[in-house]
Amino acid sequence: MPAISLSNLVFCYAKGDFVLSCPSLDFPHGELRLIMGANGSGKTTLSKLMCGILKPLQGDVRIFGKPSSALSLGQIGSDVGYLFQNPARQLFAGTVWREMVFVDELLGRDLEASAQRAQDLLERFGLGALKERSIYNLSGGEKQRLALCTLLMGGAQFLILDEPTVGLDRQNREILYTIIDDLLEEGRGLAVITHEKELISRYSNARKIKVERGQVLV
Amino acid sequence: MKRADPRVKLLWVLLCTTGALVFFRPMWMLGLTLFSLGGTLLFGVTLQALGRRLRGFLPLALVILALHILFVRAGNPLVIIRGYPVLYSGGVMRGATTLLRFFVILCSAAVMARENTRRVLTALTKLGISYLFSFMLMIALRFIPSFSTSFSDALIALQLRGVELKKIPFGQKIRLYKDLVLPVVADAVVKSKELAIVMEARGFGALPTRTSYLDVRMTFADWVLTCILFSLGLLSFGFYYLFG
DSSP, rough: OOSSEEEEEEETTTTOEEEEOOEEEEEEEOOEEEEOOOSSSSSHHHHHHHHHOOOOOOEEEEEETTEEGGGOHHHHHHTTEESSSGGGGGOOSSSSHHHHHHHHHHTOOOOOHHHHHHHHHHTTTOOGGGTTTGGGGGOOOHHHHHHHHHHHHTTOOOOEETTTTTOOOOOHHHHHHHHHHHHHHTTTTEEEEOOOOOHHHHHSSSSSEEEEEEEOOO | TOOHHHHHHHHHHHHHHHHHHHOOHHHHHHHHHHHEEEEEHHHTOHHHHHHHHHHHHHHHHHHHHHHHHHHOOOSSSEEEEETTTEHHHHHHHHHHHHHHHHHHHHHHHHHHHHSSSHHHHHHHTTTTTTTHHHHHHHHHHHHHHHHHHHHHHHHHHHHHOOGGGGGGGGHHHHHHHHHHHHHHHHHHHHHHHHHHHHHHTTTTTSSSSSOOOOOOOHHHHHHHHHHHHHHHHHHHHHHHHOOO
């Protein structure tokens, strides 16, 4: 069973000025898919349909076999994580540490286990020394890694990364590539939206999905 | 009336919002609501567009209604459970009036949101309000959609971490919203600072006055409409003050 499966999607924004159509398309576990296309071609719209932020006018989105229309965003979020183009928009809890444990605190989960998991993830993503740092004082790369950590804290098995290399310097891009490699090795699925040549050539073996003027070309 | 001068629309908004604040009697509020709805449609806002705007505020409106119904204990008891009155006519009327007030304000917002910003700016300047103040006002209004996008992004991000909002108890949800609002406000402050720098870099305020190609002129129809609105405002507020 694929992690995300799209079938004959048609989507249109309320103003009717942009239409996206997509034939049947599967995103399996443990594999990387690159979604490529020019600015404004519909890559982000496609990714938002994949994780249920947007609902299609026609067609079906299935997440781990279940139709996304029957799932709440919270239920989808337990399986699928979405890294925004601007990760600062998904951080809100004040400090790095609070950001990590925010959801577990909110839901009253086992805080000891949560703290251990948060500590492990922060160390792994090179943020261990920044636990007490305010999220407003993090660099772009650090914010992005923290946002990724929070998605993994939620238990996401499939991650959608929306243009993750934008604004990152070479060192931070290398860190990101290592993280992508690790996540794939762990068996998580990934869909990376990009038009960055470096990333595309680095993952030249990954299957590529092109989006052109609202048409998804498989 | 769709092309009415922004000053006419501003006068209509002033009447509606003042009425919404002043009128407390349900029948007066109902009259004002009909007046607002009529104006909104005549000024070119479609029912669909108004519906979309209302839908976003529906949960908040329902919470307000529920709070009034639960906590206002005035009038006659309508529902009594085991000898304990849980619903009063006063609570229902107060809740309904507040909802109508909410609706009137949304109608005013819908009409002004449809108007071209530059036309409103020029109109405000012609009314004698300084360009700097008018510009600040318009920029502040433009921040509202950006504010709401940031907040909804934060909510989406939170849910995509596996949080089911519907399952969170009401009190905890309020605390959660409080946590979410703070960074959104901080983001807005940062954006406004950046905007101020960018505007100064582009020479904003370098000269004491500003010329503009765009001009707004009151037509005969606009003057007639202004007179009608003005008289209506004087009559209704006077009547409400004396007999309402």
